[in-house]
Amino acid sequence: MSLSQxxxxxxxxxxxxxxxxxxxxxxxxxxxxxxxxxxIGLEGIMLTSAFFGVLVxxxxxxxLLGFLGGLASGFLWGLVIAVLTVxxxxxxxxVGTGVNVFGLGLSAFLSQKIWGSxxxxxxxxxxxxxRSDLLARLPYLGPVLNEHTFLVYLAIALVFVLHFxxxxxxxxxxxxxxxxxxxxxxxxxxxxxxxKTLGVVAGSLVASLGGVFLSLGHLNFFAWGMTSGRxxxxxxxxxxxxxxPLGCLLSSLLFGFADALQMRLQALxxxxxxxxxxxxxxxxxxxxxxxxGRAVPPARYEPYRKE
Amino acid sequence: xxxxxxVPVELFAIGLAFLLGMLVLFLTGYPPFSALWALFRGAFGxxxxxxxxxxxxxxxxxxxxxxxxAFRSGIFNIGIEGQFLIGAFTAALFGISFRGLPFPxxxxxxxxxxxxxxxxxxxxxxxxxxxxxxxxxxTTMMLSYVALYLTSYFVNYPLxxxxxxxxxxxxxxxxxxxxxxxxxQLSLAxxxxxxxxxxxxxxxxRTVPGFSIRAVGANPEASExxxxxxxxxxxLAFVLSGFxxxxxxxxEILGVHGRFVDGFSPGYGWDGIxxxxxxxxxxxxxxxxxxxxxxxxxxxxxxxxxxxxxxDLSLIIxxxxxxxxxxxxxxxxxxxxxxxxxxxxx
Numbered sequence: 001m002s003l004s005q006x007x008x009x010x011x012x013x014x015x016x017x018x019x020x021x022x023x024x025x026x027x028x029x030x031x032x033x034x035x036x037x038x039x040i041g042l043e044g045i046m047l048t049s050a051f052f053g054v055l056v057x058x059x060x061x062x063x064l065l066g067f068l069g070g071l072a073s074g075f076l077w078g079l080v081i082a083v084l085t086v087x088x089x090x091x092x093x094x095v096g097t098g099v100n101v102f103g104l105g106l107s108a109f110l111s112q113k114i115w116g117s118x119x120x121x122x123x124x125x126x127x128x129x130x131r132s133d134l135l136a137r138l139p140y141l142g143p144v145l146n147e148h149t150f151l152v153y154l155a156i157a158l159v160f161v162l163h164f165x166x167x168x169x170x171x172x173x174x175x176x177x178x179x180x181x182x183x184x185x186x187x188x189x190x191x192x193x194x195x196k197t198l199g200v201v202a203g204s205l206v207a208s209l210g211g212v213f214l215s216l217g218h219l220n221f222f223a224w225g226m227t228s229g230r231x232x233x234x235x236x237x238x239x240x241x242x243x244x245p246l247g248c249l250l251s252s253l254l255f256g257f258a259d260a261l262q263m264r265l266q267a268l269x270x271x272x273x274x275x276x277x278x279x280x281x282x283x284x285x286x287x288x289x290x291x292x293g294r295a296v297p298p299a300r301y302e303p304y305r306k307e
Numbered sequence: 308x309x310x311x312x313x314v315p316v317e318l319f320a321i322g323l324a325f326l327l328g329m330l331v332l333f334l335t336g337y338p339p340f341s342a343l344w345a346l347f348r349g350a351f352g353x354x355x356x357x358x359x360x361x362x363x364x365x366x367x368x369x370x371x372x373x374x375x376x377a378f379r380s381g382i383f384n385i386g387i388e389g390q391f392l393i394g395a396f397t398a399a400l401f402g403i404s405f406r407g408l409p410f411p412x413x414x415x416x417x418x419x420x421x422x423x424x425x426x427x428x429x430x431x432x433x434x435x436x437x438x439x440x441x442x443x444x445x446t447t448m449m450l451s452y453v454a455l456y457l458t459s460y461f462v463n464y465p466l467x468x469x470x471x472x473x474x475x476x477x478x479x480x481x482x483x484x485x486x487x488x489x490x491x492q493l494s495l496a497x498x499x500x501x502x503x504x505x506x507x508x509x510x511x512x513r514t515v516p517g518f519s520i521r522a523v524g525a526n527p528e529a530s531e532x533x534x535x536x537x538x539x540x541x542x543l544a545f546v547l548s549g550f551x552x553x554x555x556x557x558x559e560i561l562g563v564h565g566r567f568v569d570g571f572s573p574g575y576g577w578d579g580i581x582x583x584x585x586x587x588x589x590x591x592x593x594x595x596x597x598x599x600x601x602x603x604x605x606x607x608x609x610x611x612x613x614x615x616x617x618x619d620l621s622l623i624i625x626x627x628x629x630x631x632x633x634x635x636x637x638x639x640x641x642x643x644x645x646x647x648x649x650x651x652x653x
Contacts, residue, residue, distance in 0.1 A: 040385075040444055080630075090634030093383050093444060097580055098629035105622025106331075112617035113335050232448045239442065274460035281449040289441040 005268065011260055012144045017218065018263070019256025020152045021046065021210040021227075025234020026241060026248035027158055028207030033243060034166065035199030036179035036299040037085050038092045041099030043231025045077045045204050046211030051107035053212040054222040055114070057124040063216050066124070070216070074208020078201035086196045089303035100231075108224055119224050126220035127151065149217035151209060156249070158206065163245040175199055179299030192304050207231070229281065236284045243298050251287070258283040316638050317585055321599065323638075324627035328620060342614045349609020350602035356609070358491025362563065364601025365493075366391070366572075368500040369555025370579025371586060371593040372507050373425075373548045378588055379511060380544035381524040386432065386447020387552045388576025389454035390425035394553025395560045396458045397424030399567035400466075402478025402560070413481040418499075418557045425553015426546045428454065433545035437538045443545075451576070462569045473569035484562040494562030496555075501594065503551065508590040520544045552576065573604070574622075581629045600625065 025042050032039035039045075049070035057066030077099060084090040108118040115121045127149040135146045166172035177185040178195040186192050210230070215222050233255050240254075241247025262279040265271065329339035350360045370387045377384035384390075398421030405413065432450060435441040459473070468476045484495040511517040522530045523540040531537050555575070564571055582600050586592030607621035631638060 084630065084634045084637065088634040088637040088640075090637070093385075094584060094633035095630060097385065098626050098633055101577060101581070101622060101629060102626030105619045105626055109331070109617045109619040109623060110335070112619065118617060118619065229448065229452050232445050235442075236445050236449075239445075272460055272464055274456040274463065277456045278453055281452045284449050285435070285441070285446050285453075288445060289435040289439045 014260035018259035023252035024210030031203030040096030044100035044103030049208035049211035050215035070212035078204030121222040320631035346606035350606030359605035368597035371582035373552035377548035389451035390552035394421035394425035395556030398557030402482030421557020429549020496558030496562035
């Protein structure tokens with residue numbers, strides 16, 4: 001086996017594909033953290049939306065409706081998390097843990113009920129990859145950027161939209177202000193609760209896009225625990241990206257590479273799968289501890305209580 | 308961070324979680340009442356059922372004490388599952404090797420080696436957190452996956468016993484923890500876990516390091532000003548937490564399975580988090596809460612067998628308990644129907 005069997009253009013194509021769910025998780029986490037809520041429930045949100053994406057597609061045969069179903073579940077999670085952490089001052093880590101356990105339990109429960117297996121659902125028709133002949137003619141970059149599902153391009157577009165929104169619009173400024181200094185924001189007449197809720201719900205929605213990508217844009221079925229830590233890796237990508245959308249994009253590409261390499265090596269069967277599967281997790285730990293330095297979050301992670 | 312809750316809040320949360328669980332059953336077309344009845348019968352109905360409940364409660368009591376100890380110092384050790392697995396693995400290795408050691412000594416040393424394995428595995432995220440600022444929630448989570456795949460690799464390849472099951476050889480009989488309620492699997496690990504709960508209580512309430520751990524968790528700045536090193540005591544609490552989780556893993560191997568079986572833990576480490584919270588982050592509360600969750604696990608198996616309700620219903624109920632306990636203000640308001648103290652001005 002030669003190195004070119006491992007490292008070639010299709011590896012980078014897979015890198016972009018595998019970076020997508022991590023990027024969407026990172027962007028979702030970013031929106032939540034910018035308003036002062038640590039959302040470790042991203043994993044559960046993604047798993048739930050991956051599940052409902054497949055469930056709705058299975059019953060309607062329409063991936064588009066499945067996509068909306070997945071988003072709806074992310075929206076609902078956003079509301080629940082916002083109510084518990086913002087409105088009722090619940091502990092953010094505890095709430096997130098509850099979301100993760102619930103996502104795992106509910107998806108397995110319903111999967112058993114509907115498909116008779118808690119391991120995997122039946123296959124559904126997911127989103128087809130888009131192909132541009134013009135892009136295909138571009139050397140090197142073409143094959144990497146071409147033939148992805150629309151969710152990949154949507155994720156990249158979101159990076160720039162969010163960057164513009166957060167740093168160049170008055171709404172973005174208010175969103176950040178609510179996280180950085182809720183007292184001052186309140187004094188300035190910003191409705192702290194409304195913006196915090198908005199941030200959490202929007203963040204959960206973005207993360208649920210990542211879940212839908214996994215089940216409808218990548219595998220085309222639901223598998224037990226299929227997010228396999230990508231929600232947490234997304235949080236790591238967000239920290240490594242210094243809480244900015246562009247930073248999230250770059251760090252997600254790094255983690256996406258680890259994931260793509262893992263899949264490639266597994267397909268080639270060079271080492272036992274258990275060892276290869278470790279790669280993304282080890283890379284995450286190394287990146288978090290080695291390269292970041294002491295990360296300074298942009299917000300205070302406390303419930304805001306009005307005096 | 309609210310640590311003082313009142314008893315009714317947890318009881319109400321548990322009751323509400325069960326009700327919502329029944330609602331899930333109803334909506335998905337399962338018979339809620341007979342399922343719940345099967346669950347309770349499977350948990351308390353017979354002597355064997357009670358033995359099963361206590362057997363299931365044992366590892367959960369260990370992991371909840373582990374979570375509690377780290378939490379008291381302000382550390383979220385949500386990677387207990389990983390430390391539990393590593394502890395189980397090292398205890399199994401110790402039990403397989405060193406044949407010829409006499410009975411109680413071999414078992415005790417094997418249990419301690421499990422604790423040691425868990426402690427070392429918790430030392431990594433502790434040092435990464437304290438010296439490099441790597442968030443322990445993410446690192447311990449990642450390390451749990453690492454532990455899962457690493458132990459799976461070892462029992463699938465180098466340490467696999469002959470046969471088609473991915474498991475190690477049996478540990479030596481001298482390393483086994485005796486069964487105390489035959490024919491059930493209840494072993495000496497259960498009384499050990501109970502004793503440990505009281506030990507943790509004594510440690511936190513009556514010793515200087517225990518006090519320092521609580522001080523660091525309650526107010527790091529004030530502790531540092533008074534000369535209590537936050538770093539030192541967070542590392543100590545983290546490592547002790549890993550130690551307890553590791554002993555729990557060891558107890559499971561030496562008491563129940565007798566060998567390390569791939570995928571033997573259905574998530575006892577995650578259960579510990581919920582149990583700890585429901586037990587009000589108090590060692591004695593953990594005893595009661597672990598019995599409740601042991602009941603869910605033991606009764607859940609009977610429920611699945613009798614009524615075909617998927618076992619994951621227990622997980623849903625557990626998640627609901629966590630979510631409801633996370634925001635005590637919500638339940639306090641539901642209970643007292645007090646006027647909302649916090650009017651959002653929408």
